[in-house]
Amino acid sequence: MDTLKTLVVILLSSVLVNNYVLSRFLGICPFLGVSKKLGQAAGMGVSVTAVMLLASAITWPIQRLILDQLHLEYMQTIVFILVIAALVQMLEIILKKFSPALHKALGVYLPLITTNCAVLGVAINNITDGYTFVESMVSSLGCGLGFLLAMVLFSGLRSRIDESEVPAPFRGLAVTLIAASFISLAFMGLSGIVDSLFA
Amino acid sequence: MTEILIHILIAFAVVVSIGILMGILLALVSRFFGIEEDPKRKQIRACLPGINCGACGYKGCDDYAAALADGSAQPNLCVPGAEDTANALCALLGVEAEAPEASVAFVHCNGNCEATSQKAIYDGISTCKAASMLYGGPEACRFGCMGFGDCAAACPNNAICIKDGIAHIDPSRCIGCKICVGQCPKSIISMVPRESKAVVMCNSKDKGADARKVCKNACIGCRKCEKTCPNGAITVQNNLARIDYEKCTGCGACVSACPTGCLKSVPFSDRS
Numbered sequence: 001m002d003t004l005k006t007l008v009v010i011l012l013s014s015v016l017v018n019n020y021v022l023s024r025f026l027g028i029c030p031f032l033g034v035s036k037k038l039g040q041a042a043g044m045g046v047s048v049t050a051v052m053l054l055a056s057a058i059t060w061p062i063q064r065l066i067l068d069q070l071h072l073e074y075m076q077t078i079v080f081i082l083v084i085a086a087l088v089q090m091l092e093i094i095l096k097k098f099s100p101a102l103h104k105a106l107g108v109y110l111p112l113i114t115t116n117c118a119v120l121g122v123a124i125n126n127i128t129d130g131y132t133f134v135e136s137m138v139s140s141l142g143c144g145l146g147f148l149l150a151m152v153l154f155s156g157l158r159s160r161i162d163e164s165e166v167p168a169p170f171r172g173l174a175v176t177l178i179a180a181s182f183i184s185l186a187f188m189g190l191s192g193i194v195d196s197l198f199a
Numbered sequence: 200m201t202e203i204l205i206h207i208l209i210a211f212a213v214v215v216s217i218g219i220l221m222g223i224l225l226a227l228v229s230r231f232f233g234i235e236e237d238p239k240r241k242q243i244r245a246c247l248p249g250i251n252c253g254a255c256g257y258k259g260c261d262d263y264a265a266a267l268a269d270g271s272a273q274p275n276l277c278v279p280g281a282e283d284t285a286n287a288l289c290a291l292l293g294v295e296a297e298a299p300e301a302s303v304a305f306v307h308c309n310g311n312c313e314a315t316s317q318k319a320i321y322d323g324i325s326t327c328k329a330a331s332m333l334y335g336g337p338e339a340c341r342f343g344c345m346g347f348g349d350c351a352a353a354c355p356n357n358a359i360c361i362k363d364g365i366a367h368i369d370p371s372r373c374i375g376c377k378i379c380v381g382q383c384p385k386s387i388i389s390m391v392p393r394e395s396k397a398v399v400m401c402n403s404k405d406k407g408a409d410a411r412k413v414c415k416n417a418c419i420g421c422r423k424c425e426k427t428c429p430n431g432a433i434t435v436q437n438n439l440a441r442i443d444y445e446k447c448t449g450c451g452a453c454v455s456a457c458p459t460g461c462l463k464s465v466p467f468s469d470r471s
Contacts, residue, residue: 062217072210079217086221090228097232 005198007138010131013194014142020118021150022180022187027118031150032176034109041155042148043102044109049144051091051113052122055084056140059123060133080123088114118147153183239291240268246287247277252355252376254278267292278302279356279374301393303373304358304380306350308387309400309461310343311363315414326352331384339413342403344387350379396449397442401461404437411459418461424453 020026027048034044059080067073092110096103103110113119122143126136157179166175244264251259255276257266266272267288274288281301321330321337327349335341344365351359351366358372359379368379370393380388387402399418403410407419420438432446433453440462442453454464 066213066217070209070213071206072213075210075214079214082214082218082221086225089225093225093229094232097234 007135009194009198010135010139011142011145012197014139015146015149016187016190017192017194018143019146019150019187020121020143021147022184023191024121025184026121027116027147029112030109030116031147031154032173032180033112034106035151035155035158037105038152038155038159040102040105041151044106045144045148045151047091047095047102047106047110048113048116048119048147049141051084051087051116051119052140052144052147053137054087054091055080055119055123056126056136058083058087060126060131060136063127064133076124076127077120080120084119084123085114118143150183154180157183237268240264242291243267243288246280246284246291248280248284250279250355250374252279252374252378254374254376254378278376281375302375302390303370303393304368304375304377304388305391305398305465306344306366306368306388307399307402308342308344308365309416309463310338310340310414311365311416313363314416315339315343327382328384336385340403340405340410340417342385342387342401342405343414344383344385349382349384350388353378353382392444394449395442395444395447396451396464397447397454397462398465399440399442399461400463401439404439406438410438416459416461419459421458423456423458424462427452427456 014020018024021028021031030044030048035041062079062083063073063076067075067079088111091113092103095106095110122140126139129139131139158176161175161179170178244261247260247264249260253259255263255272255278257263257272257276263272263276267274274292274294275285277284277288316339317337318339319334319337321333323329323333325347327336327345327347330336330345330347336345338345346361346364346366348359348361348366350368351357351361355376355378356372356374358369358374359366360369361367366388368388375390375393377390380386380390382388385402391398400416401410401414401418403414403417405413405417407421410417411419418439420435420440422435424433424440425435429450429452430446430448432443432448434441434443440453449464451464453462456462
C-alpha cells in the first residue's frame with residue numbers, strides 16, 4: 001500500500017507540482033515552438049513522453065548496472081545524451097513510417113527532442129532523486145504527461161491569443177511569453193497540494 | 200599511474216561500447232522500419248540545375264522536385280534550366296513539353312557618371328536599400344540607379360556588375376531568376392524577352408524638362424517613338440516610354456527616332 005501511495009505521489013507531483021515546463025523551466029523550446037496548433041502540440045507531447053519513458057527505461061539500468069559499478073558516475077551526462085540521441089533517431093524513423101503527417105508537422109522539433117533538456121533532466125533527476133526502477137518509470141511518465149498537459153493547455157491559450165486583439169508592442173513572441181509566465185504562476189499555486197492530499 | 204590509465208580505458212570502453220550498441224540498434228530499426236525515399240523524386244532532382252534560385256516559386260530545387268513528384272507543380276517553371284530542363288522533366292513525367300519563355304533581367308537606367316550627377320554625398324551603409332531611405336538616395340535623379348549593387352550582391356550567377364555608377368546585367372550570364380528585380384528599391388530592373396530588340400534605358404517619370412535637367416540620357420516623354428512605331432508597340436505613360444513586347448517586331452524605327460538616345464537596340468545574345 002505504501003509503495004502504491006509513493007508511486008501516486010510521484011506521478012501527481014511530477015505532473016502538477018514539479019511540472020518540467022512550468023515549474024522547472026526545462027524544454028521551453030518545443031513548448032514555444034510547436035504549441036501553435038492543438039494537434040501538433042499533442043503529438044509533440046506524446047512523442048516527448050514516449051522518449052522520456054524509453055530514455056529512463058534504458059538510462060536507469062545503465063547508471064545502476066554499469067556506471068555505478070565501475071565508478072563512472074561522472075560519465076552520466078555524455079552517456080545519457082548518447083542514448084537519448086539514438087532513441088530520438090529511432091523514434092523519428094518509426095514515426096516517419098507510421099505517421100508521416102505527424103512527422104511532417106513536428107518538422108525540425110523532432111530531432112530537437114535530442115537536445116530537449118527536459119528529457120535529459122528527467123533521466124538525471126531519476127538518478128539523483130534515488131528512485132527505484134519502477135519509481136523512475138512512473139516519474140518519467142508523470143513528467144511526460146506534465147509536458148503534454150502544458151503543451152495542450154498552452155496551445156489552447158495560443159489559439160485564443162490569435163483571435164484576440166493584442167496591443168502592437170506585445171504582438172508575437174512577447175504576448176506568448178507573458179501568457180507562458182501566467183500559466184507558470186498558476187502552476188506554482190499547486191505546490192504542496194499533493195503532499196497534503198496524502199497527509 | 201597505471202590505475203588511472205586503466206580507469207580511463209574502462210570509461211572509454213564503456214562509452215564506445217554503448218555507442219556501438221546504439222549504432223547497431225539504429226541500423227536495425229532503420230532496416231526494419233525505414234521507408235525508401237521516392238525514387239522518382241531523386242530522378243527529378245537530378246534533372247534540376249541545383250542552384251536553388253527560387254525562380255520557380257518553391258523554396259529550392261529540392262522543394263520543387265517534391266512538388267513535381269506529387270504532381271502539384273508544372274514542369275516548365277525552372278527558369279535557369281530553360282528548355283533543356285523542361286524537356287527533361289517532361290520526358291521523365293510523361294507530359295507535353297511547354298518551354299518557359301526565355302527572358303533576361305534588364306536595368307532600365309543609363310544614368311552613368313557622365314550623364315548625371317549626385318545631389319549629395321552619401322556616407323552611410325553602402326546598400327541601395329539604405330541609401331534610398333535617405334531622401335531617395337544621393338543620385339540627382341530620384342528614379343535612377345544608385346549603383347550600390349544590391350542586385351549584384353543578390354545575383355546567384357554573378358551576372359551583374361556596377362560600371363560607371365550603374366548596374367549592368369550581362370545577358371549571357373543572366374539565368375532569368377528574377378531575384379534582382381525584387382532587390383532594387385527603385386524598381387529599375389524588369390524582365391524583358393530575350394528576343395527583344397529595343398529597350399527603354401530610363402526609369403524617370405519626371406516631366407521632360409525636369410528629367411533632362413538631372414540626366415542627359417533621360418526619357419523626356421516626347422512621344423516621338425510612339426508616333427514612329429509602325430506597330431503601335433510603344434506608349435508613353437507618366438512621361439516614360441514603354442514597349443509592349445507582344446507587338447514589337449524589332450524594326451528599330453524608334454531607336455533612330457529617339458532624340459536622347461534613351462531607346463536603344465540591344466541584341467541580347469543567347470545564354471552561354
